[in-house]
Amino acid sequence: MVETSPAVTFKSGFSSGDPIAYGEVLIYAPENTEVEFQNGRTDKNGVFSFLPDRAGIWKVEVDGGLGHKLMFDVEVAESDKNELATHEKEAPLQxxxxxxxxxxxxxxxxxxxxxxxxxxxxxxxxxx
The missing domain is CATH 1.20.5 (Single alpha-helices involved in coiled-coils or other helix-helix interfaces)
Incomplete structure (x- = not known):
């Protein structure tokens, strides 16, 4: 399952149905597939979220360990980017x-x- 407005949230799992708990996550922006935009770990349920800052095709890699790796693309539309920009303007922590x-x-x-x-x-x- 992938949600893309404004945060992208996904749940990763093994073919057995078990979640990829605490799996290493690498997120790559559309223009840069060499250096990750964000990295981190899934939670115990295999869930991870990130906030894209531009439209395009984002690359996601989830490493579950022991040679198990999940790779997929997430398309962020221009309308999703505009909604994200609106939320950034309202941020009170400046x-x-x-x-x-x-x-x-x-x-x-x-x-x-x-x-x-x-x-x-x-x-x-x-x-x-």
Missing amino acids: GSIEIRALLGISLIFNLCLAVTYLRARRKATAIK
């Missing part, structure tokens, strides 16, 4: 510059605290 600055300052402050703590601990150990 960090503002203020948040990034606060996170950077927090990181520096925490590193200074850690260095101070380690120096004090080392000094206390040397005195004993």
Whole structure:
């Protein structure tokens, strides 16, 4: 079973009907069949999802181990791509510059605290 709007979700299985649990997955974009667009593992039920960023024929490989490999193509239509682009515009997790600055300052402050703590601990150990 393959669904293509906007995420592509598939369930992989062996000929016996058992799912390819935790199988290695490689996803290749339409223009690049040498370097994978995404990789990962299926879940315990053999299910995997990915979000294509363009229309075209996507190559999917699922390696179940012990020489079992499933290879198939998924066609993503232009309308699916447009629907995906709409969802990307609505994504609320775009960090503002203020948040990034606060996170950077927090990181520096925490590193200074850690260095101070380690120096004090080392000094206390040397005195004993």
